[in-house]
Every structure is written in C-alpha cells, then in structure tokens.
C-alpha cells in the first residue's frame with residue numbers, strides 16, 4: 101500500500117532500500133569516552149532490524165576543548181574508538197540499512213561547564229542564556245574544519261556509509277549561516293556565500309579526503325523561526341544555502357528548522373503540531389536543487405510519510421521520534437500494519453529525560469534505553485497460570501499484554517465501559533491530544549493478540565477476583581484524586597478536573613482552577629476553547645507556574661490561551677472555599693487573598709490508593725502494585741515501564 105515509501109532511493113553513489121531516514125537523535129547511550137556502548141549498538145541494531153533505509157546517528161563531537169555538547173556524546177577522533185564504531189556499523193549493515201554519522205559543534209549553545217569555560221561562536225552574540233561567546237579566530241576555524249574532515253575520514257575508516265554535517269538548530273554551523281549570529285567581516289561573514297563558506301569548505305574537504313563517492317549530506321535550518329532576531333535565517337535565504345551546498349558537492353540536503361530561540365518548539369514539535377506541517381519549507385528546498393532532499397515533518401504515521409513522497413515534497417522522509425517509539429516502524433509500515441505501530445504521541449519525554457537524566461527514555465516504548473538489558477526474549481513460562489489484572493489504564497494494559505505474551509491466562513478488569521483510564525482523560529483535553537489515545541488502541545490490540553480476557557464495565561473487588569483463584573494480582577486501579585479537607589470543599593460549585601475534562605460536570609462564568617500542572621492548564625485551555633468560562637484563574641502552591649513541566653509542553657498549552665482572560669498565580673495555597681470564591685494564602689507575603697469565582701476546579705493530582713492496596717494485600721498472597729495506584733505523580737512513561745518490567749520479570753515459581 102505504501103508504494104513510494106518502499107521504493108529504492110539514491111544518495112550520490114549509495115543505494116538505499118527504501119525512502120525512510122531515521123534522523124539524528126542524541127541518545128546519551130554512548131560511553132564517556134565517545135565510543136559506542138553495547139546499549140547504543142543494540143539501539144541502532146534494533147532500528148536497522150526494524151527496516152529503516154538509512155540511520156543518521158546522533159551527533160559526533162569534533163572538538164574536545166569547546167565542542168562538547170553532551171557528556172555521553174560520540175567521538176571518532178580517538179583512534180581507540182574506530183574499532184567499536186566499525187562493530188556498530190557492521191551490526192546495522194547486517195540488515196541492509198546504511199549508516200551516516202552526524203558531525204557537529206554546538207557553538208554558543210554548548211555548556212561552558214563542559215568546555216572549560218570556552219564558549220565559541222562566529223561572533224560575540226549572546227546565547228539563549230545571555231552568555232557571551234568568544235568569536236573564533238581564523239586559525240581556530242581552520243583547526244575546526246580539519247576536525248570535521250578528520251571525523252568524516254575516521255567514520256569512513258570504520259565502515260560508515262557517509263556523514264551528515266549538522267548545520268541546523270542554532271549550533272555552530274547554523275550560527276555561521278545566520279546573519280543574526282554571524283557578524284563577521286572576514287570571508288566567513290556578510291554575504292550568503294560567505295556565511296555558507298565554512299560548510300561548503302567542509303563539504304569540499306571531506307570529498308577531497310574521503311573521495312568523491314563518499315556521500316555527504318547537509319542538515320540545516322532553512323528557517324530559524326526566531327522572532328527575537330529579525331535577521332535570522334528565512335526560507336528565502338535557506339533556498340540559496342541549499343543551492344550553494346549542492347554546488348559545493350553535497351549529495352543530500354536534510355531540511356530542518358529552528359534554533360534555541362524559537363518559542364514554540366518548532367524543531368522538536370510538542371503535541372499541538374500537525375503531521376506534515378513542514379511540507380511547504382521542504383518543498384521550497386526540493387524545488388531549488390537537483391540532489392535528493394530529506395525532510396522531517398512530525399511524521400507519526402506511514403500514510404503521512406507516503407503522502408509527502410507522493411506529492412513530491414521530498415525524496416526521503418525523515419522519521420525521528422517515531423523510531424524511538426517503535427523500532428519496527430518501517431517493518432510494520434511495509435506490512436501495512438499501522439494498527440501495530442507504537443505511535444509517538446509527541447509528549448517529548450524523550451527530550452525531557454535526555455536533558456534531566458542524560459539519556460533518552462520513551463513514554464510509549466518501555467524498551468527505549470533498555471535495548472541491551474531487555475534484548476533476550478522474555479520467558480514463555482506462563483503455562484496457563486491464572487493472573488488477574490485490576491485496572492485497564494496504561495499500566496494494567498501493558499502488564500496484561502506482556503503476561504499474556506508469556507503464556508499466562510490473564511483476565512483484566514476495568515470498571516469503566518472503555519479501556520484507557522487516565523489516557524482517555526489526557527486524550528480528551530484538546531483535539532490535538534488525540535494522539536495520546538493511540539496508545540490505548542495499540543495496547544488494546546496487543547492484549548487481544550496475547551489472548552487477554554478483558555472485562556470492561558466490571559468493578560473488581562477482592563471477593564470478585566477471589567472467584568478466579570489467580571496466582572497473582574497485578575493492581576493498577578489508579579490513584580485517588582487529592583481533595584484537601586478544607587472548609588467549603590464540599591460545596592456544589594467545587595468540581596474535579598477529571599469530571600470537567602470528561603464532560604461529566606460543567607462550569608461557567610468566572611472559574612478558579614487549583615493546580616497548575618498539565619491537567620490544570622489543559623482544563624483551562626478546554627474551558628476557553630469550548631466557551632465554557634468567561635475568565636479563568638489558575639493557582640499553584642509552587643513558586644513557579646508549570647514548575648514541574650517540560651518547558652516545550654508548558655509553552656504548547658499556554659500558547660493556545662494567548663489573549664484569553666487567564667490569570668496564572670504561583671505561590672498561592674488554597675485555604676477555604678466561600679460563597680464568593682476562595683481564600684488563598686499568598687505564601688511569599690504570608691497574607692490571605694480573596695479570589696472571586698463561580699466555580700472551583702480541583703486539579704491537584706492524585707495520591708496512592710492505600711485502602712485498595714491493603715484490601716488486596718490482605719486477600720491475596722501475591723499482589724504487584726503498579727502505576728498511580730501507589731506512585732505519584734504518575735507519568736505515562738514511568739507507569740508503562742514499571743508495568744512492562746514487572747510483568748516481564750514476574751516469576752511464577754516464587
């Protein structure tokens with residue numbers, strides 16, 4: 101069905117088995133020495149096995165003094181790393197997949213701490229944190245050029261099929277391209293040709309050292325989408341850059357966009373972006389050059405990828421996060437089984453975990469980041485032993501599917517008429533959050549395939565479950581909403597966010613939302629979108645609104661409410677609900693304030709359901725408690741991974 105996707109393609113002299121490129125994504129799985137680890141090799145091997153035509157690896161640093169972007173970042177200029185890199189390439193090649201190394205320097209976006217205080221850039225223009233970098237001297241530029249070229253030669257020696265020069269996202273080479281960050285008056289600044297010169301000289305240098313046949317791709321931001329710098333890159337300039345890269349000998353253009361200043365997460369899109377939204381930019385580049393063009397576009401589904409190819413937007417589709425979410429994206433697309441794909445939902449937990457703990461994890465793929473540890477097939481030793489799973493949310497469904505696959509006789513009980521639990525709430529907050537609901541569909545299909553008996557509309561109790569006589573109970577019935585025992589909390593105008601999102605309760609007029617996490621903010625957004633409120637105030641005890649949210653996700657939701665009568669108040673603790681609204685404590689000033697409201701919505705999260713846990717623990721010898729039932733705040737990623745690991749490691753003989 102996806103004819104175009106699975107046509108062969110060519111990059112210079114290289115033939116790819118299909119039109120799907122897994123774009124570069126830093127994982128944090130490399131060693132501190134820059135060599136690939138077993139985890140990194142297995143991660144790429146799984147994606148190659150999953151059928152992708154070309155893998156562009158994550159960034160390789162080319163310089164150790166001022167070019168370090170991540171501690172666990174690949175590095176090829178140490179001769180000790182060449183053999184491990186060769187092993188990695190071989191593991192990818194065994195599935196007919198090609199591999200390019202992405203070569204990179206972070207420029208002013210690098211952290212001074214990781215670079216001995218050295219922040220370099222084309223010119224002294226403050227970075228997004230306001231830190232002033234030092235302009236590179238001509239000698240340093242010459243040295244860097246040699247390091248980019250040397251890295252290409254090293255990966256070629258390791259058997260890589262090509263390189264991609266990273267000129268996108270506001271990093272050093274992008275800074276050279278951009279008149280906003282490149283104020284040089286020498287041969288590397290000023291005209292478009294001069295701003296492209298460093299990249300064109302790197303292309304020519306690689307070709308001279310590695311041979312004309314060694315493919316060189318260039319990824320660059322064709323539009324920086326930077327409202328703060330009027331002279332940042334525009335699409336009209338991007339088109340000219342592409343022509344110059346082609347003339348210098350590049351074999352492929354990989355179109356991306358954005359820099360660190362772009363406000364709405366344009367280059368790693370959060371929930372609200374449509375699939376394929378970058379098509380006009382990619383098409384403009386494609387129309388300007390005759391070499392192949394690859395383009396990312398928030399692609400989640402094979403149908404959109406096929407459409408972009410069929411409409412001539414690009415020659416290759418760049419499919420990034422969809423490959424973290426499901427390494428078998430291509431294989432399933434080739435079998436026309438979109439229904440089997442674990443779709444990326446756009447939550448950006450991958451980036452959030454990379455930035456917080458230093459390596460990528462994924463909300464919908466519990467194996468991401470654990471490929472080496474979970475490589476072996478799980479034991480198929482269920483032998484029809486009975487297991488009860490209580491709760492049909494993300495944790496319950498994931499545990500049931502895995503236990504079913506292992507050969508247990510699994511019955512899942514869900515009190516609601518439909519599966520999904522909190523996923524349904526998340527999916528119902530806004531039309532663009534529909535993607536979250538895809539996970540319910542996938543897990544439901546997996547349970548079906550694994551032979552799980554699903555009883556929806558059935559409120560489980562220990563007595564009911566006892567009739568099944570299970571060997572163990574996996575308890576994933578969820579947490580309890582936090583309702584503080586305050587004066588007035590039981591008034592009729594106090595409702596739970598979950599009830600508003602699910603349209604079980606309605607509100608109007610002046611609305612106060614208590615809790616400025618994702619649920620509280622999305623509830624506010626829904627009230628404005630549906631015209632249910634005239635004015636909304638959201639308060640939180642924490643000193644900052646959205647303090648625990650990943651910034652892109654926070655901006656994604658608050659951006660939808662720009663211009664609306666919304667007030668966000670941090671550092672306010674709910675004290676009392678009165679006839680006129682609520683009394684709150686201004687924590688910093690230690691004084692009480694009155695907030696007028698017709699309705700008060702509680703979005704304060706959930707707490708562990710200790711009563712249910714102890715009732716089941718009293719009734720059964722083996723109870724495995726999962727997800728929000730015992731852990732808060734619950735995240736899709738942590739609930740899914742916990743359930744998967746518990747079900748996979750469950751030992752029936754203990």
Ligand SMILES: Cc1cc2nc3c(=O)[nH]c(=O)nc-3n(C[C@H](O)[C@H](O)[C@H](O)COP(=O)(O)O)c2cc1C
Pocket residue numbers: 123124125126127157158159202266268319356367368369396397398399418419420421422450451454460
């Ligand atoms: C965790 C993560 C790491 C990334 N690292 C890189 C990188 O090293 N180099 C790069 O050019 N782009 C990087 N990107 C951007 C992706 O290649 C891709 O352009 C972006 O995710 C949008 O495409 P998608 O919607 O298909 O994921 C990264 C994205 C994510 C989510």
Ligand code: SF4
Pocket residue numbers: 421422424425443444445446447448449450451461462463464465
């Ligand atoms: S963590 Fe979220 S955005 Fe990242 S790949 Fe997984 S589902 Fe997609």
